[in-house]
Amino acid sequence: METKKVINKVQDLGALIALIALIIVISIISPQFRTLDNFMSLVRQSSINGFIAFGMTCVILTGGIDLSVGSTLALSTAFCAYFIKGGMPVGLAMILALLIGTGCGIISGLLVTKGRLQPFIATLITMTVFRGVTMIFMDGKPISGLGDSFLLKFVGKGNLFRIPFPVILFVAVFLIFLFVLQKTVFGRRIYATGSNATSAKLSGVNINKTKLITYAISGGMAALSGLILLSRLASAQPTLGDGYELDAIASVALGGTSMNGGRGRIWGTFVGVLIIAVLNNGLNILGVSSYYQSVVKGIVILIAVLSDRKR
Amino acid sequence: MKIKMSGINKAFGGNPVLQNAGFELNDGEIHALMGENGAGKSTLMKILTGVYTKDAGEIFVDGNEVCYKNPQEAEKAGIVFIHQELNVLFDMTVEENMYLGKEIVNKFGVCDKAAMRAEVKKILDVLGVDIEPSEKMDMLSIGQQQMIEIAKALMVDAKVIIMDEPTAALTQKETEVLFKVVRSLKEKGVSIVYISHRMEEIFELCDRITILRDGQYIGTRLISETDMTEVVKMMIGREIGERYPERDVKTGDVVFNVEDLNCPGVFSNISFNVRAGEVLGVAGLMGAGRTEIMQSIFGNMPNVTGRVFIEGKEIHNKSPEQAMKNGIGFITEDRKTEGLMLEESIKRNISLTNLNRISKHGILNRKDENEMVKKGIEELHIRCTGPDHSCNELSGGNQQKVVFSKWIFTNPKVLILDEPTRGVDIGAKKEIYSIINDLAAQGVAIIMVSSELPEILGMSDRVMVINEGKIGGFIDRNEANQENVMILATGGQNNGN
Numbered sequence: 001m002e003t004k005k006v007i008n009k010v011q012d013l014g015a016l017i018a019l020i021a022l023i024i025v026i027s028i029i030s031p032q033f034r035t036l037d038n039f040m041s042l043v044r045q046s047s048i049n050g051f052i053a054f055g056m057t058c059v060i061l062t063g064g065i066d067l068s069v070g071s072t073l074a075l076s077t078a079f080c081a082y083f084i085k086g087g088m089p090v091g092l093a094m095i096l097a098l099l100i101g102t103g104c105g106i107i108s109g110l111l112v113t114k115g116r117l118q119p120f121i122a123t124l125i126t127m128t129v130f131r132g133v134t135m136i137f138m139d140g141k142p143i144s145g146l147g148d149s150f151l152l153k154f155v156g157k158g159n160l161f162r163i164p165f166p167v168i169l170f171v172a173v174f175l176i177f178l179f180v181l182q183k184t185v186f187g188r189r190i191y192a193t194g195s196n197a198t199s200a201k202l203s204g205v206n207i208n209k210t211k212l213i214t215y216a217i218s219g220g221m222a223a224l225s226g227l228i229l230l231s232r233l234a235s236a237q238p239t240l241g242d243g244y245e246l247d248a249i250a251s252v253a254l255g256g257t258s259m260n261g262g263r264g265r266i267w268g269t270f271v272g273v274l275i276i277a278v279l280n281n282g283l284n285i286l287g288v289s290s291y292y293q294s295v296v297k298g299i300v301i302l303i304a305v306l307s308d309r310k311r
Numbered sequence: 312m313k314i315k316m317s318g319i320n321k322a323f324g325g326n327p328v329l330q331n332a333g334f335e336l337n338d339g340e341i342h343a344l345m346g347e348n349g350a351g352k353s354t355l356m357k358i359l360t361g362v363y364t365k366d367a368g369e370i371f372v373d374g375n376e377v378c379y380k381n382p383q384e385a386e387k388a389g390i391v392f393i394h395q396e397l398n399v400l401f402d403m404t405v406e407e408n409m410y411l412g413k414e415i416v417n418k419f420g421v422c423d424k425a426a427m428r429a430e431v432k433k434i435l436d437v438l439g440v441d442i443e444p445s446e447k448m449d450m451l452s453i454g455q456q457q458m459i460e461i462a463k464a465l466m467v468d469a470k471v472i473i474m475d476e477p478t479a480a481l482t483q484k485e486t487e488v489l490f491k492v493v494r495s496l497k498e499k500g501v502s503i504v505y506i507s508h509r510m511e512e513i514f515e516l517c518d519r520i521t522i523l524r525d526g527q528y529i530g531t532r533l534i535s536e537t538d539m540t541e542v543v544k545m546m547i548g549r550e551i552g553e554r555y556p557e558r559d560v561k562t563g564d565v566v567f568n569v570e571d572l573n574c575p576g577v578f579s580n581i582s583f584n585v586r587a588g589e590v591l592g593v594a595g596l597m598g599a600g601r602t603e604i605m606q607s608i609f610g611n612m613p614n615v616t617g618r619v620f621i622e623g624k625e626i627h628n629k630s631p632e633q634a635m636k637n638g639i640g641f642i643t644e645d646r647k648t649e650g651l652m653l654e655e656s657i658k659r660n661i662s663l664t665n666l667n668r669i670s671k672h673g674i675l676n677r678k679d680e681n682e683m684v685k686k687g688i689e690e691l692h693i694r695c696t697g698p699d700h701s702c703n704e705l706s707g708g709n710q711q712k713v714v715f716s717k718w719i720f721t722n723p724k725v726l727i728l729d730e731p732t733r734g735v736d737i738g739a740k741k742e743i744y745s746i747i748n749d750l751a752a753q754g755v756a757i758i759m760v761s762s763e764l765p766e767i768l769g770m771s772d773r774v775m776v777i778n779e780g781k782i783g784g785f786i787d788r789n790e791a792n793q794e795n796v797m798i799l800a801t802g803g804q805n806n807g808n
Contacts, residue, residue: 185666185673192663195652202611202649203663203717204635262654 046277055221063261105219156231194261454485555769572617592771640723708739
């Protein structure tokens, strides 16, 4: 019993151990990698995937999946840029963008709950449609020339106590998700819905409402990611966020969350996001071609998921 | 084909299911196999057809001792088992289903559709049923699907066909068609083993009847020389021992009313009430609609009409969430798929129905949670290593106690129990009976659905019998016995009641 517990603990920490090992190995090879500046930029970069991955974790914990995050990001960002260019206060435009993202999530959620579509299909539909709407809205062209607002610059490029603001936001959002999933009634309902939906329903959990909210969160988080990107790029692109759902799902899987729902931890996703970021950053610095990078990333995910299955 | 089975023993994990069971079948007869749920009918037939291996005993087919290693061997010998859950692939056509695994192919390995279709047509004609071979399986009614199963049996030239509850899901009309087919098979010299709970059907269709009870052979009768009363007596003739703890019955006012509950095609005209501190037993055969009635009351069935009252106030349970808020608890029939999150800890399971109790403004209070769970484990004597013990590592009895604990903390006014002791060993059963009695003593109105007649008789203050979606009748504790409950459950009438 005791040894079993220890083994479980070690496996729980598997992703963390892998992360540390990766950092050590790449640090030894590359002096460029092991600078504080590089680490800060690495984490700042990872926050964009991170927000999406946190929302994705909630959806996957209920037994669903959200493929529409990349398109949702593009759509909400496009509107935000449009509003700002049209002279709306930046803060208000940003809030509206978050609401649009949340609304996109709610549409996916309604297709899953009321429409009884499989989550994969439902969000494949919204992914396609949201991308199309973005293209139509922007007429396929980027929106730039967003002016000189301090807030807009600060969100993606600013520092607070010499720490990049996206990093602070990343950690803060992580702590909020940690709290919600571990300490609140809603968190319990998310796990229960994914663990055994029938039992949860018969225990008085409104599983449709629970699912709907997780999709709304996922949409909102995609929009938040979009704001960071908008700030860093100073323009909105119609193809923004294309393929981001895959990095987010990979991060969740790396963190040990079961794709069947019910099992998983948000800190696992946190570590998973960092692993992906270290791989991207490290392989770039080491000069590995992007073709090989994809293969390496795939293999790392395979190893992580296989080691997780042994439990 | 003549079959003789005798002295058959079989145990699952040290738990004897068959003890000295036996059965004899003659050429061209329809032989009913009857017994309560769990009497061992299906197990005995699964041993005959090689699904299970026997621990002891002999099987003779036409005078030769046999022991089929698997259903395919039995099929080759001409014995086919049509299971209660039909073995059909819904997305494939009738002909594809019938030739599954034995397709007629030409020399290039390509299916010869024309040949298969012709053969299928021929067999369906023999059966006298009008089904198009190219029809998709899920377009057929359950009765027609059943016919395809029988047709499959004829394809392998079956001499014995075993049917397990073939009419359970059939309409009256479909049942008549089935009977016609079964009788014509008999005329062609095929023997039928007919497993059923439905007394009337057996008396209409069968030539002989063999009765099993608690895994033992009780007797065989000619249908023409017996009657329902004798059969029922043979099925249930055991004494109820001290298995049911004593209790003082002090029932209070009516707390729960159901008026004219209807669900088209499932049940109709269900009206009853339960008093505080009363245990209302709900008896009936499998598939009579008991579980569906309870699920409706708990807000978990669509298309239900009728009125439900708690303490005289009408309530509308559109979802389990609402039912729970209205003071109803529901311990479901299948704790593994409906009652518990098996992978999760005892703590997480007990908490799930009590999240409001252990939280403030949506934030959980760990201390309250741990205290509640500890109390639950202690009061119900759940044997475990602690609150974090995973539920799939608990015994059936302890799992069931976790489910009880989940609901006890919600302080229900009405607690519905669906098969509360299914798959629970005798010791834990008695503990669960004590828990039920304690709850009743605290004034909870209890509705207990059970397929175990002794349990119904030992625990209930009043018995409601359901027959085919309707109330067959109510019997008081003092008057209830196995016979009158069984007669109501099989659609008969009790004289003088």
